[in-house]
Amino acid sequence: METGQKKERTYPRRLPTVSFDGVEYFMDERLHEFRAVLNVHHRVDFQSGAGAAMVDAFYLIDCPHCNQELCVFWWTIKDSVVCTGCGKDVPISRE
Ligand SMILES: [Zn+2]
Numbered sequence: 001m002e003t004g005q006k007k008e009r010t011y012p013r014r015l016p017t018v019s020f021d022g023v024e025y026f027m028d029e030r031l032h033e034f035r036a037v038l039n040v041h042h043r044v045d046f047q048s049g050a051g052a053a054m055v056d057a058f059y060l061i062d063c064p065h066c067n068q069e070l071c072v073f074w075w076t077i078k079d080s081v082v083c084t085g086c087g088k089d090v091p092i093s094r095e
Pocket of ligand 1: 088
């Protein structure tokens, strides 16, 4: 008989997401592109002008609770971001 349930996960963890102009994108470093969360056909290549500007706009931090990568905009005035993986507040450290 076939097994109806698969326990293993396809991804070790979720891709970080980042919002630009009200559109939320996955940041896929493997494919070097942003993909709109709600429309995977909407892609922005890192090498394109718009994509490069998006990459430059934020940096990645790891959630200390669940290891999810989180995007933090350089210009943010917040002290923390909410983890997209576990929902906890993750403090932003600045040099
Ligand atoms: Zn987390």
